[in-house]
Amino acid sequence: MDNLTHGLLGWAVGALRRPDVAPDSPERASPTDRAVLVASVLAAELPDLDTLLARGDAVTVALHAHRGLSHSLFFAPVVALAATLIARACFRGARWQPVLLTSLASVLFAHLLPDLWTGWGTRVLLPFSDARLSLDWTVVVDPWVTLPLVIGAGVAWRKRALWRKAVLVGFACSMAYVGARVAVWGALTRRVAQAYPQAEAVRVFPAPLSFSAWRYVARLPGSTLAAGDVTLLGAPREARQVSAPEEALPEDLRDVPTVREALAWARFPVVTVKPVGPDREVHIADLRYHLRGEPTLTFVVRVGPTGAVEDARLERGGSASELLRRWRGEPRAE
Template identity: 30%
Template structure:
C-alpha cells in the first residue's frame, strides 16, 4: 500500500507493546520501520527498465526477511534513540513495525513475494486497493489517539477496526467473484482464469478480468453494501501468444527475455494493444474498470531484439474517464 498507511500500521503495532513512558518513541520507531520494506523501490537500472518492477515488493517483503529488515531498521535508528531506550526495546518496536509490511501489500492486487525464497510466486489476495482512504483514516485516528494519550488500547482498538474493514473487503471480493462467474456463464463462456480486484480507493467498484478461449473479458462490477450488484459490461481483447510472437525473435535475445519477465510479472494477463501491436499491456490494471487501456506496458521493437523493452506508464486520465469512473462508483446508469 502507500507509504503513509504502511507507516501507520507499523506505528500502531509498535504502540501495542509500548509502556506509557516510551509510547511516543515507539510510535516513531514503528512508523519508520514500517517504511523500510519499500526501500526496494530504489533498486533500479538505467540499462534494464524491468529491474525495478521485478524487485519492488520482492525479498524485502518476504516473511522470512522480517527479522533482518527489523535489524536494519534498528541499526539505522540506534544513533538517534540510544540515550532513550535499550537496543532490545528498539529492536522489538522495529520488529513490530516491520512485521506486517509484506502482508499488507499482499492483501492488495499488485503482488508480493511473501514466501521468498521458498516460492517465487507473487501473492495478491485482492481484498483492498493499493490506496484506501478509509483503512488509512482508521489507522491514523487510532495512532494519533495512542500517541496523544500514551495508551496502547487505542492502537489495539484501531487495529481491530482495520481488521474488520479487511474482512469486509474479503466479503465484497466473494460477492464480486460470484457476479463475474454468473456473467461469464450467461455469455456461454468457460472461464479458464478469473481475476477480480478492487478499483482505486474503494470497496464498492471492482474490476473483473476473465480468460475464455484465448481472450480476456473485462467488466466492472459494483457491489453496494445495501444494494443489489450492478454490472457494467466492458471490453475484450485477444490474449498475447508468446510462442507466435517470439517466432521472429532469437530465443536467447534480450527482448524475448524481457517479454517473458513482463508476462511473469503480469501473471500471464498480457495482450497486445489493439492500436499498437508492439505494445504489450498488463490487462489487470486500467484507469477505467471496463477498459483494456493499460496503466503500464512494455514497448517492443522486434527489429532490435538485443535491446531491452521500454517500460511505459500511462498516468494521464482524461476528464471523461474520471466522470465515467465516478458514475459507476455511485451506481449510476452510463450514457
C-alpha cells in the same frame, strides 16, 4: 501500500505491546517502550529503501527493482534487526527481545502483508520464487485504510495520556474496513464465477475509491478474456471480450528481459506488437486494470533490430480528462 500507511501501521503494531510505563503515568516512558515504537515504524518503512537503489529502464524499475528481496519473508529478519540496532542506538538500555520481536512483527504485518493485499502484489517468496503474489483486496493507495490511522495519530498527538488507546482504536477501525473488503471480495468472486460457469479462471479486482464496485476478469475457453464490473447490488456487467492468445508474441521478443518481466507481471495480458520504423514496439496491458473493458495501464517496450531495448515506459490510459471521459462511457475522440 503507500509509505504513510506503512508507517502508521508500524506505530500501531508497536502500540500493541503493553508498555513498561502506563501511558497516563507521570513517569517518563522507559527506553524499551520508546525503542519499540521507533523500531516498529522503521521496520515498516525500511523495505521501501529499495527504490533508492533501483537501476534500469522504467519497466524494470517498476516491476523488478522495487518490491524485491527487501520485501521477502526470507529478508524480514534482516530488516527487523536493522531497525532494532538503530532504535537501540537511540535509546540506550532498551531490551533486545521486545524491540526485535516487535520489529519483526512490524515488517510482516505493517509492510509485507499490506503490500500483499493490494492489487499490484509483491514477491514475498524471494529468493526461492520470483512469483508476484496478490490478494486483490485493496488498491495501493486506499484512503479508507489510512484515514482511521491518521485520525488515531491526531488524537494521540493532542491527548498524550490516551495516545495508545487512540492509536489502537484507529488501527482496529482500519483493519475492520480491510476485513469488510475481504468479505465483499469473496462474495463478488462467487457471483462472477456463477455468471461464467465455463470460465477457466475468475478474478475480482478493487477499483479506486470504491467499496461496492469492483472490476473482474474471466478467462474463457479459446484464449478469450471477458472484462467487466460487478457491484454488491447487481449482476456482473460485461464490458468487453478480448482474444488474447499466448502465441501472439514472437519468441524472440519473449526472450527480451524487459518484455519477460512485464509478461510475468500481467496476470490477464493483452499483447500487441507495432512496427515503428526498424524497431518493434511491444504493448503489454493487463485487463485487471481496466475501465469499461479498456486497459488503463500498459507497459510499452520498444525493441531494436538487435533485440536491445531502445525505450521502455508505463502508460496509464491517457490524461485525467481522458480517463474521466471513458468512465462516463463517452465515445473516443477522433
